[in-house]
Amino acid sequence: MASMLGGCTPWPEEFVDRYWAAGHWRGNTLDNLLRGWALQYGPRTALVHGATRLTYAALNRRVDRMAAGFRLRGLRAGQRVVVQLPTVPEFVTTVFALMRAGVVPVFCPVSHRAREVSHLVRVTQAVGYVGPSAYEGFDHTAMAADIAARRPFLRRVFTLEAPGTSSPYGGLTTDPSGCQYSPLGSIDAPPEPALAPSAGQVAFFLLSGGTTAAPLLVPRTHNDYAYQVRAAAERVSLTENDVYLAALPASSPFAFGSPGIVGTLAAGGTVVLADDPDPAACLAVVERERVTLTSVTPAAARLWLDARAAVRADLSSLRLVQIGDGAPVPRATAERMARAGGCQVQQVFGRAEGLLTLTRPADPDETVLTTQGRPLSPDDEIRIVGLDGEDVPAGEPGELLARGPYTVRGYYRAPDDNARSFTPDGYFRTGDLARRTPDGNLVVTGRLEDVARRGGHADPSDPSGPSDPSGPSGPSGPSGP
Template identity: 50%
Template sequence: MLDGCVPWPEDVAAKYRAAGYWRGEPLGMLLGRWAEQYGEREALVGADGCSRVTYRALDRWCDRLAAGFAARGIGAGERVLVQLPNTPEFVAVCFALFRLGALPVFALPAHRAAEVGHLLELSGAVAHILPGTGTGYDHVAAAVEARARRARPVQVFVAGEAPAVLPEGFTALADVDGDPVAPADVDAFRRGVFLLSGGTTALPKLIPRTHDDYAYQCRVTAGICGLDADSVYLAVLPAEFNFPFGCPGILGTLHAGGRVVFALSPQPEECFALIEREHVTFTSVIPTIVHLWLAAAAQGHGRDLGSLQLLQVGSAKLHEELAARIGPELGVRLQQVFGMAEGLLTFTRDDDPADVVLRTQGRPVSEADEIRVADPDGRPVPRGETGELLTRGPYTLRGYYRAPEHNARAFTEDGFYRSGDLVRLTADGQLVVEGRIKDVVIRGGDKVSATEVEGHLGAHPDVQQAAVVAMPDPVWGEKVCAYIVPAPGRPAPPMAALRRLLRARGLADYKLPDRVEVVDAFPLTGLNKVDKKALAADIAAKTAPTRPTTAGHGPTTDGDTAGGGGSAGGVTAAGGGREEAA
């Protein structure tokens, strides 16, 4: 067991093996089996359509890559930071490392010096695999600068188009090659990959996942989605993200013998063209991307999306009004997904009633998933009431990597993970996500759920998307600030209209926005989630005491003219660029 990893108790591990959840199959071995089964079927397709790799060719490619890495001293148990865009090379690198018993440590292409340095230090990585030119950011130059500051330099491999002359210690990935050697004897119970925590308020934590538990996750989700050899998956989100990597995503599609198509951007003009060209049957996106795609559909995109059957939406709350538009406007079946790289996944199912698909995030994918909904003291709340989600199961971690102090807070004594998500269970066991414990505005002692208010604001026909953050206030402590993106071609509604809407929908006055900021687009994180940290910083700067402010009113006054609209000033949209989306 790798130092810094928290193991499952032996009796629990034995139970999961006996039940067949864990089969003792290392991830690197699975690709060889798939190559035998699916042979010359296409496995991977690059965004340009020119890079097409069959299962058998992918298997050979990974064998030679593994030999090349081994010749450069990378062996079992060592960590390698993998920071690549959505290309076939990403899959080949991961499986080459799996076969060596080395562990990929995922980093997003949008990560910069602070995140990369943190991940290299935390993981103890011996190598870093990064993109070459063409991403909109000079990763090589950044790595040279970082290397000069590090006491222990790592090997750097450059994928894609590499500069003609690479710095010392850098190698073009295309030159990593060797005659295949016998694969390492890998214990599937050991850690196989490090995923990233999804938090945006601090540097990411590392999530150790075993070969066994991740293979099980991919199998069970592929089964629920009904994947087969005719399935074509479009990888829109960054491939290092758990959602597209294995829910069922890339690995689940390969398990079923299907084809994975890579997109370099979530923009509808690129993705719709890929759907039409490659006859894509399903994909997974987040609500931010749904907004983009629905806007394109409303304006007439001219592409044939008839092959697309299933749209998975997860990673952030999908409000009912937005969910209801997906089927009629995009012509696809919606599957709501709630999950975390730490483990637990819940899906709606194909045979669920329409109201379940529109209003809930489904039920756990595994019969062995355990869920508690608890109050702040850890006591279970009655069915139907909101509380914190606690969970454990055959693919949910027992501890973050090298984080003993955080683990003491994040896990119960009996191994349940405290997710920080506020949820409730319906009478028939469906999960409904109500928000995050920390995603609240504490207004004069009253707690306002940002997620709740956002959902109601989105019901206004002139609002495409809304995000609510806390605005510092010397009297109330915090007030409610709503950022809105107007619907395409529509004027932004005045705050008075938004407040009337929220009152009509039954919200208490203390939940109404004290200020509204109108922006063309939201800043996004590397995972294309709304970057609320950037929005909160923007409104804090605008309302700082040294700058003029427009005061809001108390919680029981009308306040229909309180606050200001206008532009978000320093907030800029990060979405749409290849760098953030890849």
């Protein structure tokens, strides 16, 4: 396997050999997989956003031309570009085009502001930024200009739409700092011969949802992420007849690949990108597009249920609703969703760092309502340890540790955090309290720091999850699966 990007922690060779031998890793990059999907499903609808509909063939052509356009603007393989876009088709095309150009996208929630974005640019030495000109009243272009003035390596800013005529950054312009500004729609050039990047290289960076002052960068490789979305799609029996609604931000790990957007494309299904995350608007989209599955956080699930009582929408097409975000789901929420939606509910628990656990469609109701399921992969290795780092007795609560074929071995350029968050033998310390049931399912009961804040008085063995259904559902930000 080719060496990973400098500043990343690779899997040891013995694990690399194990994951290849098991067929988990298959040596294909995500952007090249899209080529195959376009050949297989060409005329089928890949993306829907409002009135916009894009076939697989058209999606792949746009990615091809955008990748050539990015290279024409000076982006080179191995460089990093921060992508801060809302849930629109351009998010999907930009991410795949950057990967096809050999450039590494850095996923950034559109809600982040100068402090977080500047940190990401500094740590990754990002040469480019892709974002809206302005979004929900915030001027992203002005923010990017300010960061570019202070970070000499940021020299390319691509805006989702051309800024207004009063903006100093309209069209193809360059400001006094030497940073070039271009509308994203102008990034277009005749396709070039395909690059041949290694699938062992970093495909993109996700952000950790931990409690550190600044977000940590999670390097996901083509091999490990392709395996994750393929396995997750198999767990929910995704087919080309499925329609997935991305009701959560496209940049969130849950919506992007659990199995989410990428898993749906891998199966030949249709991805509907919610142009309005309002629950009533999403319910209307479910009816209009005949959505068959979606994923929501516990908090969003409660809002959907409240809206369902007021909105008359035909939800009979829904077969599965995934609920999760790196926090346990209150039993009452899962029961209400199953009754109101007339569909299966699946609990999903995960971290941007990789570990993903899911309940299975064939699981008894009690398992779905009270546990976070079992690990995605047969090669996921799970430990539950006490404060001394030793494994606790079966059924007892402790900190959840994990390693496996899609769980990273370290954050990017963060040696001190790596020493705290990963064991010497490569287990990721999730910081989550969990216990294992006799049948092998996990029950996540909270966060380690929450117990520490309460002086250790919380009962981490309480299987009921959050007691206040209106309270916080877990860590904020892109920490979920």
